[in-house]
Amino acid sequence: DDMGPAGITLGLALALSSKPKVHAMGVCDDPDYFYNHVARIADDMGLVLPSYLSTVDWIKEHMTAHQGKGLGYASSTPEELEFVARFAQETGVVLDPVYSGKALYHFINHVLEEDVESFRGKNILFWHTGGALGLYEKTSSLTQTLESISPVRRLDVYGNNSEGDGSVTI
Numbered sequence: 538d539d540m541g542p543a544g545i546t547l548g549l550a551l552a553l554s555s556k557p558k559v560h561a562m563g564v565c566d567d568p569d570y571f572y573n574h575v576a577r578i579a580d581d582m583g584l585v586l587p588s589y590l591s592t593v594d595w596i597k598e599h600m601t602a603h604q605g606k607g608l609g610y611a612s613s614t615p616e617e618l619e620f621v622a623r624f625a626q627e628t629g630v631v632l633d634p635v636y637s638g639k640a641l642y643h644f645i646n647h648v649l650e651e652d653v654e655s656f657r658g659k660n661i662l663f664w665h666t667g668g669a670l671g672l673y674e675k676t677s678s679l680t681q682t683l684e685s686i687s688p689v690r691r692l693d694v695y696g697n698n699s700e701g702d703g704s705v706t707i
Contacts, residue, residue: 547575547582550599557659560648562605562640571602605643611635613675615682617642622682630665634675637665 550559563571576592586595607614613621613634621638625631632638641663649656 547578547596550575550596559600560644561600561602562644562648563602564605564607564636564639564643565610566606568602568604572596572600575600575602603643603648605640605647607639607643611674613639613678616646618675618678618682619686620646622679622686626683626686632665634679 561571561575566574572593576596579592579596584592584595586592607617617639618634620642621632621634624638624641632641644663
């Protein structure tokens with residue numbers, strides 16, 4: 538079974554079980570699914586808890602799962618794509634639109650906006666788990682989004698530019 542982001546979240550929740558609380562953005566399903574998935578991984582790993590406490594209840598004490606699915610797994614809204622493009626342009630950090638970009642978009646635009654006071658004056662660490670391969674499927678959508686923000690010119694490293702599309706051949 539692939540643990541992926543759920544396994545990372547479990548590891549953080551276990552390591553930080555006293556404080557701070559881990560907030561996870563589920564981009565493929567609803568929070569209940571994520572809680573149960575993380576609990577199953579914990580059980581499979583042999584997590585031992587007092588008999589009065591279920592694994593799901595322990596997970597919920599140490600982690601809050603938030604909805605970040607949007608249109609669904611690997612489906613992006615124009616707003617999510619624009620966020621990913623602007624974030625890369627303004628910070629130099631490239632987020633993929635399938636996992637990390639979608640998670641940060643929904644955290645900033647939903648979790649923080651809905652409960653600003655819980656996070657006021659606190660340090661927030663966003664764990665960028667990678668996902669660069671998610672960029673390939675969205676190349677045309679991201680290019681269109683970037684072109685609407687600022688001029689984008691594609692580098693033609695193989696000298697195959699026969700379309701006169703403004704690409705720069707190197």
